Amino acid sequence: MIRRFYSTILGSSVGKFPKNTSDIPTTDLLIKLGFVSQPNSGLTHWLPLGLWTVRNIIGIIRKHHDKIGCQEVSLSVMSHHSLWDKTKRWQNDELFKVGEFCLAATAEEEITQLVQRYADSYKKLPIITYQIGRKYRNEKRPRGGLLRGREFIMKDAYSFDVNQTNALKSFEKMNQVYYDIFKEIKVPFVKANADSGDIGGDLSYEWHFVSEHGEDTLLECDACGVIGNIERVRPHFEDGKYANEAQVNYHLTKDGDLCVVYSPKGRRVNYKFLKEEDLVDFRPGLSSQEAIEIFKDPQQSEFKNIIRVMDVGVGPGTLLPDLEVPYVRSRMTTFEDVSFTDAQDGDTCSLCKAGQLKSFKGIEVGHTFYLGKKYSEALNAGFADSEGQKQLYEMGCYGIGVSRLVAAIAEATRDSYGLRWPASVAPVQLDVVVAGSFTGDKTAVDELVSNMQGVRVRVDDEDGGLGEKLARSKRIGIPLQLIVGKQYPQVEIEIRGAHGDLGKLETEIQDQNGLKKLVVDIQKAPETVRKLLSVM
Amino acid sequence: MIRRFYSTILGSSVGKFPKNTSDIPTTDLLIKLGFVSQPNSGLTHWLPLGLWTVRNIIGIIRKHHDKIGCQEVSLSVMSHHSLWDKTKRWQNDELFKVGEFCLAATAEEEITQLVQRYADSYKKLPIITYQIGRKYRNEKRPRGGLLRGREFIMKDAYSFDVNQTNALKSFEKMNQVYYDIFKEIKVPFVKANADSGDIGGDLSYEWHFVSEHGEDTLLECDACGVIGNIERVRPHFEDGKYANEAQVNYHLTKDGDLCVVYSPKGRRVNYKFLKEEDLVDFRPGLSSQEAIEIFKDPQQSEFKNIIRVMDVGVGPGTLLPDLEVPYVRSRMTTFEDVSFTDAQDGDTCSLCKAGQLKSFKGIEVGHTFYLGKKYSEALNAGFADSEGQKQLYEMGCYGIGVSRLVAAIAEATRDSYGLRWPASVAPVQLDVVVAGSFTGDKTAVDELVSNMQGVRVRVDDEDGGLGEKLARSKRIGIPLQLIVGKQYPQVEIEIRGAHGDLGKLETEIQDQNGLKKLVVDIQKAPETVRKLLSVM
Known part of the structure; x- marks a missing residue:
């Protein structure tokens, strides 16, 4: 069955567009071009073009999971609180609740209970199981609908092994699956360490598309090549090489003490790091000035202390600003050598201590985690080992945001004109556009x-002008346009989206002011199209 | 990729089974055989075998919808109350609510609003759009999980037309789609009129599998062939042919009056019919005896009336039981010729007045509705006609319960041994079972x-005995087993599930005590398998 383009496709009769769409945010572009509709903030209706794209992405994800023997299941979205009580996750504000049930945001609880029912012996392990479907999260500020929605499509996989050695093998297999998936999609991507602490943790990875529009900042070492999310990379300071000058932030602790935070001037304090150090507990929402004023109030501060926290980059020789409050030495405590600022462009890599870090932007599209026994312990889920003793599962979990991927691919590949899908996921790979000037037999098109x-x-x-049809096809981001016109039986193939190396093709591609195209005999067109798509 | 059966498939390492499984309800059988798991009442986890079956069913449904140009979308499950307020459906107890949203049980509201956004002109109609996904219903007494669940998979389609004539064309097209879908599944089915009133309504159909285990009773006329659900078929009584004797039921009305209901002895009173007549409003939950006693209490009944309702089958010559309460003629009202009993086996068809009705059991699996302007009016949704005037859409809606279908197919096709899937939807169509006695080259199996x-x-x-492997395959309901054993290069094909006419095949099928099988050369096996599957 051949569908006739485009006016019959719900949502895709595109109206007037500016020539330059750069100012239109990607989600809005997907809405205007008829991929999705947003009934409410954070919710998405998938229209045909969007749904076809989703299905292509799912096809790629499924293929690579099935290839290594992952088993696909599909769990109930409604999940009973009794399971979530055990893992202490029921009290999460971001879980939508429906009576005794929540709408699952993730499935560790349910899948562990399910696997427990069948994989009760070491002989039945390892198991890696996955599902692709809707997930829910009561996102307080849903943004852009697709990048962070209340309802979203997700692939979540879970591995179950008999011990840590095997669990890490499953983890590595899944990392390879992720590599293969993103490689096939053909959008430039990186695997970033996601362990907090040093850049080189190896039990959790974030997968990012590289895109100047990305919301995450990543740091890559130009020597060891390791990549980390800036939120999780601490800088390395060589001994004795301290900042010339410190900056200071004031906070009140929950006890009413004043906490003075010193960090190298110009660096961003990462309060997540500071929190992980578990030194002080801040009263939230106060500016430095407010903290100082409350502390200075004699009724508030009479018996209160001052706690100084010094970043590791602050040391002998660093100029410290004067304290803006009166103090008594005996009521002052100081923590030194605490690491709580973000690493930044040009820093030395804390892992190899040789290379320099370079920053770039990324869009997170996947995550792989080694979980260990966190969930199997909470749920008391395990198997009988070869001696009949109960052991707990060693687990891993692996997510890819499918609806998020649609927006991320669109964002990473679009240009000022419109969308530009890689052939791997494009809702349509080739638009055959019949020009009004074509006077030949219509059956030639059907045969093609x-x-x-x-x-x-x-x-x-x-009906419609050729220029308008081509513009529509290109704006929607269809990789190839094939024009059957007056040159028939010669046809022209225009290349909208090239994400691979076209140089590998033997075909003769012309470049007319940035418009790549080639002219072939209609008989040869199918072969040429396939060759082109294989590198797009 | 070839998967190796079965121990690696989550849930399908079947334990001990009785030879006769007739006593095991179908949902339990699907659970024991590893198609589904039930985490809570009315909820379903789909395991690999079940998920593959679902996917095959979806493939058939999608193919036939796409063939006539239906457009697939996928709407957000969360739907805002503002839409449901307009159609007065928000106050439905069976809607799961999550704050301002419900979990959609059906999508008339959302789809109408969505289509309105794009199909704003008569030129863009007709549109038939559909989706396949999860739906939710706060079923108070979920039964069997799959037949009536709180979460279920459903295909729901909606048609939008410019006028009634065209809407009825869309309705007929969709009825043809349903016919084609159920025909391809190869389980015997019927289309039953679902309009209340006469048997012959033509704007709403229920689609049923014919199965002795069905929960619905259907009536078919042996003359005109029309089929109706017993709940919606009123009997036909020829003039003057009244029942010899009437039975009587007493009720109190909400006003405290006594209502005495007379019907032909032996017939079931259909209170839905009685309610549709809108004559009296019963106080629920009282037995005849209780109603009488309350009425007799002088404090309750002093100024109360008696209302007699006579079924159309009760008339001159019918023996009426004496009233069990004192009465005054002046305070008695009688309604005659009201039709409120179920039709039954042997009744004359009320439509053609010639044939006799015959009853049989069915499982409802689909429904087609002509809706008219019910929703477009409530939502003020329409299009500009050729003169630029706003007109409301003429709509239809069309549902198939996909998860329900899995259970219904299993129920309608199983036998005392186990499941017996039609080839169309079987999770696996052919199990190639390698016997221990096979001494040939394993590559022969791969080549096959x-x-x-x-x-x-x-x-x-x-590893494992041949008998056990075959038993497992047949119990799960795989249509064909191909045994590679000591007769190699001759292989044996056993036929587990035959739902079509095998007589059409030229191949030589032996029948050994009910076990149908044939022996072919391994080279010819693929062709034979395809031929067999095409009629199974």
Whole structure:
């Protein structure tokens, strides 16, 4: 069955567009071009073009999971609180509740209970199981709908092993699956260490598309090549090389003490790091000035202390600003050598201590975690070992945001004109556009299409100007446009989205002011199209 | 990729089974055989075998919808109350609520609003759009999980037309789609009129599998062939042919009057019909005896009336039981010729007045509705006609319970041994079972499987006895077992599930005590398997 483009596709009769769409946020562009509709903030209706894209992404994800023997399941979205009580996750504000049930945001509880029912012996392990479906999160400030929604499509996988050695093998297998998936999608990506602490943790990775529009900042070492999310990378300061000058922030602790935080001037204090150190507990929402004023109030501060926290980059020789409050030495405590600022461009890598860190932007699209026994312990879930003794599962979990991927791919690949899908996920790979000037037999077009097996092709032989049809196809981001016109039996193939190396092709590609195209005989077109798509 | 059967498939390492499984309810059988798991009443976890079955069903449904140009979308499950307020459906106890949202049980509201956004002109109609996904219903007494669940998988389609004539064309197209879907599944089915009133309403149909285990009773006329659900078929009584004797039921009305209901002895009173007549409003939950006693109490009944309601089958010559309460003629009202009993086996068809009705059991699996302007009016949703005037959409809606179908197919096709899937939806169509007695080259099996393109095939070459492997495969309901054993290169094909006419095949099928099988050369096996599957 060939569908006729485009006016019959719900949502895709695109109206007027500015030539330059750079100012339109990606989610809005997806809405205007008929991929999705947003009934409410954080919710998404998938229209045909969007749904086809989702399905192509799911196809790639499924293929690579199945290849290594992962087993697909599909769990109930409603999950009973009794399980979540055991893992102490029921009291999470971001869980939507429906009576005794929540709408699952993730499935560690349910999947562990399910696997427990069947994999009761070491002989039945390892098991890696996954599902692709809707998940829910009561996001207080849903943004952009697709990047952070209340309802979203997610692939979540879980591995179950008999011991840590095997669990880490499963973890590595899954990292390879992720590598293969993102490689096939053909958007540049990186694997970033996601362990907090040193840059080189190896039990949790974030997978990011590289995109200047990304919301995450990543740091890559130009020597050891390791990449980390800036939120999780602490800088390395060589001994004795302290900052010339410190900056200071004041906070009140929950006990009413004053906490004075010193860090190298110009660096961002990472309060997550500070919290992990568990030294002080801040009263939230106060500016430095407010903290100082409350502390100075004699009724508040009479018996209160001052706690100084010095970043590791602050030391002998660093100029410290004067304290803005009166103090008594005996009521002052100082913690030194605490590491709580973000690393930044140009820092020395804390892992290899040789290379320099370079920053770039990324969009997170996946996460792989080694979990250990965190959930199996809480749920008392395990198997009988070879001696019949009960052991707890060693687990891992692995997520890919599928709806998020749609927006992330769109964002990382779009240009000022519109969308530009990689062939791997494009809702349609080739638009056959029949020009008004074509006077040949229409069956030639049908025959052409019938020779395109394996290619997602649509025919646009509606009324309308050729320029308008091409513009629409390109704006939507279809990788290839094939024009059947007056040069028939020669046809022209225009290349909208090239994400691979076209140089590998033997075909003769012309470049006309940035528009890449080639002219071939209609008989050769299917072969040329397949070759082009294979590197796009 | 070939998967190795079965111990590696989550949930499908079947334990001990009785030879006769007739006593095991179908949902329990699906659980024991590893198709689904039930975490809580009315909720379902789909395991690999179940999920593959669901996916095959979805494939058939999607194919037939796409063939006529239906457009697939996927709406957010969370739906805002403001829409449901407009259609007065928010106050439904069966809607799960999550704050300002419900979990959609059906999508008339959302889809109408969505279509309104794009199909704003008559030129863009008709549109038939559908989705396949999870739906929610706060079922007070969820039964069997799959037949009536709180979370279920459903295909719901909606048609939008410019006028009634076109809407009825869409309705007929969709009825054809349903016919084609159920035909392809190959479980015997019927289309039953679902309009209340006469048997012959033509704007709403229920689609049922024919099964002695069905929970619905259907009536078919042996003359005109029309089928109706007993709950919606009123009997036909020829003039003057009244029942010999009437039975009587007493009720109190909400006003405290006594209502005496007379119906032909032996017939079931259908209180839904009585309610539709809108004559009296009963106080619920009272037995006849209780109603009488309350009425007799002088403090209750002093100024109360008696209302007699006579069924159309009760008339001159019918013996009426004496009233069990004192009465005054002046305070008595009688309604005659009211039709409120169920039709039954042997009744004359009320439609053609010629044939006799015959009853049989069915399982409802689909429903097609002509809706008219019910929703477009409530939502003020429409389009501009050729003169630019706003008109409301003429709509239809069309549902198939996908998860319900899994249980319904299993129920309608199982036998005393176990499941028996039609080839159309079977999770696996062919199990290649390698016997211990096979001494040939294992590559012969791989080659056989690689020649089976288009067939869902699995290889069972694990350790284990041949008998046990075959029993497992047949119990799970795999249509064909191919045994590679000592007769190699001759292989044996056993036929577990035959739902079509095998007589059409030229192949030589032997029948050994009910076990249908044939022996072919391994080279010919792929062709034979395809032929067999095409009629199974």
